[in-house]
Amino acid sequence: MSPEPTAEPTPGKKNLTEFKADIYAGIPQVELVVFAVQILRNDEIPATVEEIVSFCFRLFPQSFSLKNYFYWPDSALVSRRLQDAREKGYLKGMAAEGFELKGKGKPVARRVAKSLGVELPKPKKVEPLPPVTIAADPVKVETPPLKVEPAEITPPSLEAKKPVAPKKKAIRKKPAKQTVAPVKKTVPKAKPSPVRQKAAPVTKKQVKPVTKPEPKAKPDVKVAAPVKQKAAPVTKKQVKPVAKPKPKTKQGVKIVAPVKKVAAPPKKDSIGKKRPGSGKKVAKTPSETPQAKPAQLTLGFAAPPSAKKKPEAPAGKPKVKKEEPVKVQAAPPAVHVSKEEKDKAGKIVKLMERSDAYQQYKKNGGKARISEFDFRNMLYATMESSAETLKRNVDLFKRYAGIHNRTDLITFLSFCEESFAALLNAKQPARRLKI
Structure with missing residues (x-):
């Protein structure tokens, strides 16, 4: 008889060896890392970063080796792929504690194992536990004790017995009570209580009511109405005109007095009406010209001729220059315009x-x-x-x-x-x- 075929061992870290490059060349590196984590978890080995790097390099050396250094694993590449797997939701956990597969990563690991020709152990079916039956303690039923009523005993009939006459009781005489003489009670004499002398009533001094002096009524004084005093007339001080000092004239110079123009009186007609005088004004010549006496004997220098001053016009309203009216041109007749x-x-x-x-x-x-x-x-x-x-x-x-x-x-x-x-x-x- 041929020996029975031995069962294939479950794939693990010790059983699996390097795969051929043609087999895993088309599989993404992220999925290969997920497969490595699954194998490590099956062997109950904590899937730390160091374990995953060494296991991936041993199984898939061409995918996880350094460039130009084929004999050394690329740990940076593996850690990047672990981060990508976490972002996609395939893995969970931390680098120090170890990684585990999520529900989304388990079918990925099975698909990679199938493409590599490796059979992963099927997850054990968790059989439901039988329901736990707790044996109930026997219930003690307490039966209350039955009360037995005593049987009624019927006394024998009274008719059979003869009536017995009651015996007379002997009457005993009570001894006579001896009368005791009443004892007189001696009441102690009460001490005479001291008589309290009543205090003499205090006589309250009668306070005389203060009579306020009645205010003397003042005689009615008639208030005289204020008399308006007339303001004293203000006397305007007459200002004396200040006499201007006459200019000292040198000897031999005559001062010509200004000629005053006086209008000629209107002529009367024979009837007696006044005719308006002509517009011409007649100039009066002074009869005598005052000469100033020389104070000292000095050489006679001819003074420069003084400019004739025009008589100042009486102060009145300032003259207003009349502006020439601006000619307003009339607008041209309206023309039909678009x-x-x-x-x-x-x-x-x-x-x-x-x-x-x-x-x-x-x-x-x-x-x-x-x-x-x-x-x-x-x-x-x-x-x-x-x-x-x-x-x-x-x-x-x-x-x-x-x-x-x-x-x-x-x-x-x-x-x-x-x-x-x-x-x-x-x-x-x-x-x-x-x-």
Whole structure:
């Protein structure tokens, strides 16, 4: 008889050897690491990083060896693949404690084992434990004791017995009680209690009520109404005119007194009516010319002729210079205009109102001093624009102002024409910037 075939040992760390490179070349490194962890857990070996590195290098040397150093394992590569397996949910645990397969990693390990031709032991089926039956203690039933009622004993009938007469009791005489003489009780004499003397009643001093002196009624005094005193008239002090000192004149110089112009009296007609005098004024000549006496004998120098002072006009209201009225030009008659041109005219009118030149004119009126730059800027012209361009723009702006019946802007433009007449009528060629 042939011997019975021995059962194949379960794959483990001691049984498995190096696989051929063609078999595991197409399997990802992550799955190979998961397979190695499964084999280590079957052998009940803690799957630490060192164990996994050595086991992977022994089974799959070409996948887990260093480049150019084929005889040494690449531990960094293995630790990276362990981290990838943890992220994918195949493994759990830490490097120091060891790794274990999760439910998601177990089918991966079986698939790798099948491709490598290794049969993993099937997980043992956990048989359900039989239900534990606990033997119940026998229940003691306590039966209460039965009470036995005593049997009733019927006495023999009374009729059979003869009635017995009751015996008479002997009456004994009670001995006579001896009377005892009553004992007199001696009551101790009570000590005489000391008599308390009643305190003499305290006589309260009668307090006399204080009588407040009645206020003496003052006689009714009639209050006299205040008499308004008349303010004393303020006496204005008469200011004496200060006599101006006469200028000292040198010897030989005559002072000519100013000639006062006196209007001629009106002539009377034969009827008695006064005729208005002519506008001519007659000058009075002084009869005598006062001469100043010389204080000292000095050489006679001719004094410079003093400038004749004009008689000062009496102080009155300050003269106000009348401004020349600005001529307001009437707006030209309304012309039929298209809507587009009317909108364009409205924009130009708004820009004219915002310009610096119009703001100065609005503030100062006819006294406004508008600069050439502001004038040209308002007309959308540069400092090199010709006089013809400026004139054409002024006329165009007047037309736009007339479309919207803005007489104030037309007046402003006419003022600008008068102010810059020399600029608008110049026949010089346009300026050019020097480069």
